[in-house]
Amino acid sequence: xxxxxxxxxxxxxxxxxxxxxxxxxxxxxxxxxxxxxxxxxxxxxxxxxxxxxxxxxxxxxxxxxxxxxxxxxxxxxxxxxxxxxxxxxxxxxxxxxxxxxxxxxxxxxxxxxxxxxxxxxxxxxxxxxxxxxxxxxxxxxxxxxxxxxxxxxxxxxxxxxxx
Amino acid sequence: xxxxxxxxxxxxxxxxxxxxxxxxxxxxxxxxxxxxxxxxxxxxxxxxxxxxxxxxxxxxxxxxxxxxxxxxxxxxxxxxxxxxxxxxxxxxxxxxxxxxxxxxxxxxxxxxxxxxxxxxxxxxxxxxxxxxxxxxxxxxxxxxxxxxxxxxxxxxxxxxxxxxxxxxxxxxxxxxxxxxxxxxxxxxxxxxxxxxxxxxxxxxxxxxxxxxxxxxxxxxxxxxxxxxxxxxxxxxxxxxxxxxxxxxxxxxxxxxxxxxxxxxxxxxxxxxxxxxxxxxxxxxxxxxxxxxxxxxxxxxxxxxxxxxxxxxxxxxxxxxxxxxxxxxxxxxxxxxxxxxxxxxxxxxxxxxxxxxxxxxxxxxxxxxxxxxxxxxxxxxxxxxxxxxxxxxxxxxxxxxxxxxxxxxxxxxxxxxxxxxxxxxxxxxxxxxxxxxx
Numbered sequence: 328x329x330x331x332x333x334x335x336x337x338x339x340x341x342x343x344x345x346x347x348x349x350x351x352x353x354x355x356x357x358x359x360x361x362x363x364x365x366x367x368x369x370x371x372x373x374x375x376x377x378x379x380x381x382x383x384x385x386x387x388x389x390x391x392x393x394x395x396x397x398x399x400x401x402x403x404x405x406x407x408x409x410x411x412x413x414x415x416x417x418x419x420x421x422x423x424x425x426x427x428x429x430x431x432x433x434x435x436x437x438x439x440x441x442x443x444x445x446x447x448x449x450x451x452x453x454x455x456x457x458x459x460x461x462x463x464x465x466x467x468x469x470x471x472x473x474x475x476x477x478x479x480x481x482x483x484x485x486x487x488x489x490x
Numbered sequence: 491x492x493x494x495x496x497x498x499x500x501x502x503x504x505x506x507x508x509x510x511x512x513x514x515x516x517x518x519x520x521x522x523x524x525x526x527x528x529x530x531x532x533x534x535x536x537x538x539x540x541x542x543x544x545x546x547x548x549x550x551x552x553x554x555x556x557x558x559x560x561x562x563x564x565x566x567x568x569x570x571x572x573x574x575x576x577x578x579x580x581x582x583x584x585x586x587x588x589x590x591x592x593x594x595x596x597x598x599x600x601x602x603x604x605x606x607x608x609x610x611x612x613x614x615x616x617x618x619x620x621x622x623x624x625x626x627x628x629x630x631x632x633x634x635x636x637x638x639x640x641x642x643x644x645x646x647x648x649x650x651x652x653x654x655x656x657x658x659x660x661x662x663x664x665x666x667x668x669x670x671x672x673x674x675x676x677x678x679x680x681x682x683x684x685x686x687x688x689x690x691x692x693x694x695x696x697x698x699x700x701x702x703x704x705x706x707x708x709x710x711x712x713x714x715x716x717x718x719x720x721x722x723x724x725x726x727x728x729x730x731x732x733x734x735x736x737x738x739x740x741x742x743x744x745x746x747x748x749x750x751x752x753x754x755x756x757x758x759x760x761x762x763x764x765x766x767x768x769x770x771x772x773x774x775x776x777x778x779x780x781x782x783x784x785x786x787x788x789x790x791x792x793x794x795x796x797x798x799x800x801x802x803x804x805x806x807x808x809x810x811x812x813x814x815x816x817x818x819x820x821x822x823x824x825x826x827x828x829x830x831x832x833x834x835x836x837x838x839x840x841x842x843x844x845x846x847x848x849x850x851x852x853x854x855x856x857x858x859x860x861x862x863x864x865x866x867x868x869x870x871x872x873x874x875x876x877x878x879x880x881x882x883x884x885x886x887x888x889x890x891x892x893x894x895x896x897x898x899x900x901x902x903x904x905x906x907x908x909x910x911x912x913x914x915x916x917x918x919x920x921x922x923x924x925x926x927x
Contacts, residue, residue, distance in 0.1 A: 334764055347501075349774035350767065353560055360744035362555065364737050376556050378740075385557055385781070386548070391777015402520035402779055403833040403878060409518035424519035431526050438544035 550788015829870015
């Protein structure tokens with residue numbers, strides 16, 4: 328059993344930062360899509376950049392959120408067999424599934440990063456930014472998933488959450 | 491039986507896809523990672539580049555219509571932290587607290603009202619359950635009753651806007667299904683479900699001799715209605731706005747967040763800056779978890795199409811029977827079974843491409859099928875002993891799953907009866923969209 332004290336402090340800071348970025352991206356999506364409605368009815372012009380940019384932000388926000396879900400282990404799982412096993416076997420399986428998450432996070436970051444670099448010179452349809460930017464969420468989120476999965480594999484179960 | 495996959499090799503890949511997925515799931519890996527790793531293993535064994543999976547994950551949640559999901563989740567968080575659920579519980583309590591089963595009935599009505607605001611069964615159980623379950627226990631209701639009435643009432647939320655499940659279904663089913671029509675199709679089934687659960691709550695409360703609340707008088711009802719009205723109006727803003735074509739479903743999400751902010755932070759001044767930050771962070775994480783599984787399921791779905799599994803499934807089920815009602819029953823039985831160990835989002839993404847073509851082949855309307863799918867998958871969430879909402883509810887009520895199972899059956903039965911009625915009487919879901927079109 329781990330206590331909050333066992334938490335690596337730098338990772339706490341990182342998680343806090345990730346939560347802020349994810350939340351800020353979400354708020355930016357609200358404003359951008361709100362602007363889209365405002366633009367259509369008040370300015371009489373529908374901006375074309377709003378949806379592709381909102382999608383890029385969603386990818387960043389969602390994958391950062393998913394990484395935080397890995398840290399707090401809030402991803403949906405089917406624990407029936409796991410719960411019925413003796414503690415050592417349970418610990419082994421949990422570690423295995425955390426390493427699996429780490430491996431997939433790594434794959435997401437590696438291939439996402441490749442996609443990002445490959446399409447950096449192509450402009451995003453509808454907005455004056457590189458198309459590669461829309462894959463940045465994969466690189467960032469994938470790396471974070473891998474980092475937080477390793478944290479869980481090393482430190483064990485996350486501490487209970489408040490608020 | 492004529493399952494004709496393209497070749498022996500494809501049959502092998504199909505076995506890898508489902509085998510790895512099932513194995514990882516049983517071993518306790520999170521569903522999203524089990525799905526993603528199964529897809530990765532299959533792609534590697536097919537000799538395709540692994541980047542394909544990552545591309546499909548990105549495409550899986552890179553759809554414009556899915557932008558509505560984080561926004562609706564954010565809206566629910568704001569309404570919850572802004573104290574809207576308490577106002578709705580107060581209103582429900584003055585309306586139905588004096589019926590047999592008192593607080594049990596209040597829970598059902600609160601979930602129906604708040605369901606429209608949160609759109610998520612889990613949010614519902616956490617919001618309504620954490621307020622009502624302890625109160626029920628204090629007033630002599632047994633814990634299992636308190637938990638079971640709450641978790642079954644939470645299913646109502648799945649069918650009401652802003653439930654993102656119907657939006658997800660529309661996105662996966664591929665163009666041609668109007669979200670406004672889907673929302674309209676869910677309304678009568680949702681109300682029927684609420685009524686059925688209230689009847690079950692009544693019968694059980696009568697048998698166990700549970701107390702009722704005192705009717706506070708119409709004046710109190712009116713005061714509480716006035717307090718809850720801004721929250722209730724949210725549903726009409728979303729639904730009316732989409733229906734009237736004022737904004738798209740995605741834009742309605744942004745409008746809903748701004749509306750919720752106005753109501754909680756400006757009108758009621760019940761949302762502090764700290765609570766707002768918490769709401770945004772929680773919403774980002776919760777939607778991240780949902781969207782991640784949607785992305786992973788997107789890769790899984792792409793592979794299913796690549797291996798022509800939906801076509802094989804249609805062929806297989808059509809070879810069993812050509813009787814429409816039997817096919818419908820088979821679909822429902824499969825969905826209920828799968829729903830017990832799958833989350834809603836992957837259920838919708840993986841089952842839609844398999845069963846929607848089948849439904850179409852047997853002239854079941856896509857709108858009608860969408861409601862059946864979400865309802866059946868939702869019932870899976872409370873199916874003992876493994877449903878995830880059952881887990882959350884039991885945790886809030888502080889009881890074991892075994893205890894919670896003691897009185898789940900009347901509620902479960904009520905929900906299944908509604909499911910069968912909705913499945914076999916298409917007018918229940920198709921009438922309203924037709925009228926409002």
